[in-house]
Structures are given as C-alpha cells and as structure tokens.
Amino acid sequence: MTAGETQTQTQTQTQTDTATATGTEADRFHERLKAFEGRPAATAGRAKDAVNEPMIRHWCEAMGDTSPAYTGPDAIAPPTMLQAWTMGGLSGHTDRSSAYDELLALLDGAGCTSVVATDCEQEYLRPLRPGDTVTFDAVIESVSPRKTTKLGTGHFVTTRMDVRANGAPAGTHRFRILKYAPAAPRGPRPAAPLRPRPVINRDNQGFWDGVRDHKLLIQRCTACATLRFPWLPGCNACSSPDWDTVEASGAGTVFSYVVMHHPPFPAFDPPYAVALVELAEGVRMTSNITGVPYDKVRIGLPVQLEFLRVDDTLELPVFRGEAG
Incomplete structure (x- = not known):
C-alpha cells in the first residue's frame, strides 16, 4: 500500500468515526427528548369562556362561512373551532405544566432556538354548542429524531389535547411544531426574481387600468348600488350584470x-x-x-x-x- 493510499484510508476512517460519533451523540440527545413523551403539557385545563355565539359569529365572518348550522336556536360551533376554545390568549393558561417548557428549554440549549408550526390534526366526537363548558388535558405525544429540512435541523414535537364539553369527550387536537437550528445561508444571494404578474382579463381590466392611474376603483352595481370587491362580472346581491365604479378614498x-x-x-x-x-x-x-x-x-x-x-x-x- 502506498503512502497516498494510506493517507486516503486514514481520512476516510476519520470521517466515518466522526459521523458515527455525531450519530451516537444525536441518538443520546433524542433519548433525553423521548423521556418527555407521555408527560402532561396541561392538566385539568379550563377554557376562559364558554362556547358562545359572538365567537362563532366572528369565526364565520372571518372564514366567510354562511352555513345555517352555526346560527339560530339549535346552532353548533364550527367543528374546526375546536382549538379556539382552549387558547390561552396573551395571558396564557395557569394550568400549563412545566414539562413542555422544560422540553423547549432543552431544545433551545441544543441550538434549536427557532420554531415553526407545521400542521394540526383534529378528531370530532360531538358538536360544541353555545353554553358548553370546555375543559381539556394535553400531553407531549411524541418527539421525532433529528430531522433536516430547508429551514434547518431540529426535532418535530407533537402535543395531543383531549377536549371535553361539560365533562364528556368532544374531540382531540394534535398540534405539531418544528424546533430547529436555522440553516446557514449558502453562497451569495441570487438576484431577486420578479414578482408574479397579475392575471388581467376582461372582468378585471378596469381595476388594473385604475391602478395604472393611481386610483383604487371599486365596482358598484347600477341596479342595487351594492359595492363589490374583488371585481366580478355580475352583482352577487341582485345578479345584475350592469355596473360602474367609485374611487376609494x-x-x-x-x-x-x-x-x-x-x-x-x-x-x-x-x-x-x-x-x-x-x-x-x-x-x-x-x-x-x-x-x-x-x-x-x-x-x-x-x-x-x-x-x-x-x-x-x-x-x-x-x-x-x-x-x-
């Protein structure tokens, strides 16, 4: 074996040993994280407000949901509001356990100082109705092994919240975040690409003509005077196809x-x-x-x-x- 071959073999072995050591260290750290699985994130939590019509109305207005199921004497809350009733707001919940904070602090100490919410899953067991008292328990369900993403390297943390209404099971909410160390930028930043071009057609040509002239034009139905935005070929109040415009202040x-x-x-x-x-x-x-x-x-x-x-x-x- 030549000196060059010996040096190459030594370098390869060193890289392998380093990767093995790094992998072992990551495995040990993951075992520390997994010790939090099954520990409570919140115990005997209680919603700050009962299920109520104003919150349901605000939610439906924001979502543009006009289903009659959410109004009237037999109204129910939209199922996807399940998490909304358990949110602690800016002041938080006093029933939150220390385990979740300890887990996040451990990840922070390992350099995973950034966080992004990735997804949620919900299961519905019964509808929530105005007047229902919402209580919940939350548990740290899982902590993933180290994952590398475009954002950076870190761990996915999943919590499961079991929600009750007047003491009876109402649904389950799983919420997943990624706690990660941001990836370092690679190489020089490329020149910024152009913004996507708007799709201009006969229904919205007038709007973009107004923008060109530094005017924000709103359509107005000439039959019922209803204003509408975005621009549409007909009135969504009376179906008239006739319209003119008013300039927004x-x-x-x-x-x-x-x-x-x-x-x-x-x-x-x-x-x-x-x-x-x-x-x-x-x-x-x-x-x-x-x-x-x-x-x-x-x-x-x-x-x-x-x-x-x-x-x-x-x-x-x-x-x-x-x-x-």
Missing part, C-alpha cells in the same frame, strides 16, 4: 392579518405582513402592509393606500400603516 383599517414566515416564495422576503384591509367604503381587499414593522401590525390599525412600484413594469396598491 384610500383610508382603511386592518380587519385581519397574517405574518408570512414560511414557505418562501420567489420575489418575496419573509417575514412580511399580509392583511385583509377593510376600506372606508365597506369592502375588503387583501394587500401588503408597509410603513410599520411586520410584528407591529395589529387588527384595527389605521392604514392609507399607496402605490408601490416593485419593478420596472409592475406597480401594486398596498397600504401604509399609521404608527401610533
């Missing part, structure tokens, strides 16, 4: 919003806020919020229309937040 408030962290889309730089803005005229439209940090956007925030040129050939209506 540009004033509005944030009706709802979400902060986009993941997945990344070409030409967008997360995190950024996307809001459902309620215009002074009463219609709502989705757009970006500018002028304030993404984490300062709040429901009710006053906003004002402006036009943002994103590249040489595209200008978009957005809304600038008015910082308090």
